[in-house]
Amino acid sequence: MTAMLSLERLSVSFAGEAGPSIVVDDVSLTLEKGEIFGLVGESGSGKSTIANAVMGLLPASATTSGRIQLNGRETTGLDENDLRNLRGREMSMVFQDATTSLDPTWSVGEQIAETLRAHQSLSRGAARARTMSLMHEVGIPNAAQRYRDPPHRFSGGQRQRIVIAAAIANEPKLLIADEPTTALDVTIQAQILELINGLRHQHGTSVLLITHDLGVVSETCDRVAVMHRGRILETGPTRDVFGNPSHPYTRALMAANPAWSRRGSRLPVVPREWSIEEVRHD
Ligand SMILES: Nc1ncnc2c1ncn2[C@@H]1O[C@H](COP(=O)(O)OP(=O)(O)OP(=O)(O)O)[C@@H](O)[C@H]1O
Ligand SMILES: [Mg+2]
Known part of the structure; x- marks a missing residue:
């Protein structure tokens, strides 16, 4: 079966005063149809840059190499018009700081x-x-x-x-959600994750879920990739990666993630009927 998204040796660098800096370094990953794939890693590790590269939204100062295929179709090299057509219908993104x-x-x-x-x-x-x-x-x-x-x-x-x-x-067949639950309280967070999970079940949507919250990943994602300084250090089924991390950085990330230790491996899912909606400010 054709993968929904495939990155093959993707690298991205930005031009800077001290020369180019490589922020995504030789990243390969595959996202299957109907799969929720987590991308985790500390701030600045290159997660949003990967998302922007997939969406064709990198600024002109970025240089990209490698291949990006969306549902079997190469998107690197497409012009803005073709990309605009793909955005929305084929792929869509919930941006970090989305509400702005x-x-x-x-x-x-x-x-x-x-x-x-x-x-x-x-x-x-x-x-x-x-x-x-x-x-x-x-x-x-x-x-x-x-x-x-x-x-x-x-x-x-x-x-x-x-x-x-x-x-x-x-x-869209592919939804990229960049930190969709950061800054939300745990109840609302659980509802948003439930919503994303429902999309996969109802529409077969593939989801690339970017987050620094390992609890969110363990609750929601089928597979996960751990990034550090532009590289993927470790990838595999979420259960395996977190159950038996092979890279010391993954272990350090797990130890340093307070949400992980506080929450354990399950997030409570609160039925929507119980949710308290904020009062309108009219
Ligand atoms: N337009 C840009 N020009 C120059 N450098 C950039 C640009 N966008 C991102 N970078 C740099 O690329 C690196 C990766 O940034 P990116 O936003 O992908 O990180 P991230 O993993 O999403 O981090 P966070 O968890 O904080 O959102 C950072 O060092 C950042 O400063
Ligand atoms: Mg980011």
């Missing part, structure tokens, strides 16, 4: 609907109906009433879910 990607002056419903209409020929009414069902799917209650609310009327966890709704609106 919402326009503060525009209703969340219209923002999601716009994402839909950018890739599909839908009437306004159809886009609106689909948006409301997406808002419902990500657990925003009263979507019909909340459609016209701007982002600041939502809680941080709700805004994160709205960003996820926009990212999955066109049912």
